[in-house]
Amino acid sequence: MSRLIPFALAGLAFTTGQAAESGIELAVTVKAPVASVWQAWTTSTGITSFFAPEAEVEARPDGPFRIIIDPYAAPGMQGADDMKVLAAEPEKLLSFTWNAPPHLPQARQQRTVVILRFAPEGEAATRLTLSHLGWGSSGEWPQARAYFEKAWPNVLGQLQRRFETGQPQDWTAWRAQLKQWHAQEAAKNKQ
Secondary structure, three states: OOOHHHHHHHHHHHHHOOOOOOOEEEEEEEOOOHHHHHHHHHEHHHHHOOOOOEEEEEOOOOOEEEEEOOOOOOOOOOEEOOOEEEEEEOOOEEEEEEOOOOOOHHHHOOOEEEEEEEEEOOOOOEEEEEEEEOOOOOOOHHHHHHHHHHHHHHHHHHHHHHHHHOOOOOOHHHHHHHHHHHHHHHHHHHO
């Protein structure tokens, strides 16, 4: 027994000497019951009510988690194309893969992980915690992380507004802007 103690202590020293990964950590209170906030994140209709104009979501391991920010872009460049649900514990936890935006092609080839945790705050509110992990440190990784340090607070703010107003997001103006931008880009490419 005494022979094992030095090995156990050596292993303990090794594991405690490592730094934990730095991720993006955010938490918000949403004025809606957990079941409603869960529905918003785990169904296609729910996602389009606050996050993006189109989505395909199935809250099951390996289920699709496609969030289409720009439906007029080429496939693979529309948003969170072909992401997958990793884990789903109803009304408690949802995790999924995530990618960088199209303007960061090297980082976009990689995948990170987003973990959402849902907890009741009384009967009519939900504490939602978002953790975004898996960041590299070189190349386009710092730019991708900086992008999501700004983007996730906006997404969570849209989620809060969706429940505060009682109205889903109207994507009409967004779609019109995208169509106009794509038309301008096509005209530039013809010149």
